[in-house]
Amino acid sequence: MNIDPFLVEQIRSASRTMVRELGFMQATLAGTDYSPSAVHTLLEVSVQGVMTAARLVQVLGLEKSSVSRMIARLIEAGELEESSDGEDGRTKQLILTEQGKRTVSEIHRYGQMQVTAALAPLNLSRQQTVAQGLSAYAEALQAYRSGAMQSAPGQIQVSEGYRPGVIGRVTEMHATFYSRHSGFGQFFERQVATGLAEFAGRLDEPCNSLWLATHHERIVGSVAIDGQDLGNNEAHLRWFILDDGCRGGGVGRRLLEEAVAFCDRQGFDAIQLWTFKGLDAARRLYESLGFELVHEEQGNQWGTAVTEQQFTRRRNPLATPCAAHNI
Numbered sequence: 001m002n003i004d005p006f007l008v009e010q011i012r013s014a015s016r017t018m019v020r021e022l023g024f025m026q027a028t029l030a031g032t033d034y035s036p037s038a039v040h041t042l043l044e045v046s047v048q049g050v051m052t053a054a055r056l057v058q059v060l061g062l063e064k065s066s067v068s069r070m071i072a073r074l075i076e077a078g079e080l081e082e083s084s085d086g087e088d089g090r091t092k093q094l095i096l097t098e099q100g101k102r103t104v105s106e107i108h109r110y111g112q113m114q115v116t117a118a119l120a121p122l123n124l125s126r127q128q129t130v131a132q133g134l135s136a137y138a139e140a141l142q143a144y145r146s147g148a149m150q151s152a153p154g155q156i157q158v159s160e161g162y163r164p165g166v167i168g169r170v171t172e173m174h175a176t177f178y179s180r181h182s183g184f185g186q187f188f189e190r191q192v193a194t195g196l197a198e199f200a201g202r203l204d205e206p207c208n209s210l211w212l213a214t215h216h217e218r219i220v221g222s223v224a225i226d227g228q229d230l231g232n233n234e235a236h237l238r239w240f241i242l243d244d245g246c247r248g249g250g251v252g253r254r255l256l257e258e259a260v261a262f263c264d265r266q267g268f269d270a271i272q273l274w275t276f277k278g279l280d281a282a283r284r285l286y287e288s289l290g291f292e293l294v295h296e297e298q299g300n301q302w303g304t305a306v307t308e309q310q311f312t313r314r315r316n317p318l319a320t321p322c323a324a325h326n327i
Helices: 005-021 035-050 051-059 066-077 097-118 125-145 164-182 185-198 250-268 278-289
Strands: 080-084 092-096 157-160 209-215 218-226 233-241 269-277 292-299 306-314
Touching: 035 051, 035 066, 035 080, 035 092, 035 097, 035 233, 051 066, 051 092, 066 080, 092 097, 097 233, 157 250, 164 185, 164 218, 164 233, 185 218, 185 233, 218 250, 233 250, 250 278, 269 278, 278 306
Parallel strands: 233 269
Antiparallel strands: 080 092, 157 209, 209 218, 218 233, 269 306, 292 306
């Protein structure tokens, strides 16, 4: 998978900022007298109930000697204590002391205060974007370290058809992205909402369909095939959009593959889509699925001058048309 170098640098810069703002550059963390690795040790033991030193080495990704010294300091400080494994007396298990449990409670209180204060100025959509993006990135980093790199958004589901809230949510994603990328404003948002609302009334037609990507029941991506508005037995691919936290993980390809397969089954001669120059990641995805750039020109119909592009994908001659197709 090709990754946009600019996106990589954005993530690296954001990661450095988070490290500084969360206090990882300091000698102690989370309002305690302990180092970041010691704080994480207490949290991991709290989550697991009991842990061995060997397991901590795996989880924290630290040297065995460093973990051993850190455990010794936490035991001496009264935060941890060792107990013997019932099956193997040679294996020592680590558990929190009562003092350790109080320390962990204070760490959680401190962390919750930090996150709550940081999210407070953001609206609900932006808060959810932060949570989804961080979760996906954390899963990807963990999978990479374990040597089993897989698509991070594995919990994202792709389904076909209408669901409540789709018009407002898909409009919101378009308005947010294109405002930032192309400077589009109220007129563009209104056009998206109006067109999508009209299309939703035609979803019962067999030549029209809509696919949605959802994460914990929240819509995070969409694409639609309108088989009626172009005529000439050509399908119109519309409203392809992904939430900020879901790009680059294969969700967009899954959505487009569903749409393209639908068009082949329906027997459309071609699929048309219109987009704007500069969306390089999306263009590479379109071209990988057989779309070709057939026309581009300057336009300002959305209130801002952009280079509009038309892509076309001709039907695979081996695809079998669906007998139920009717425009």
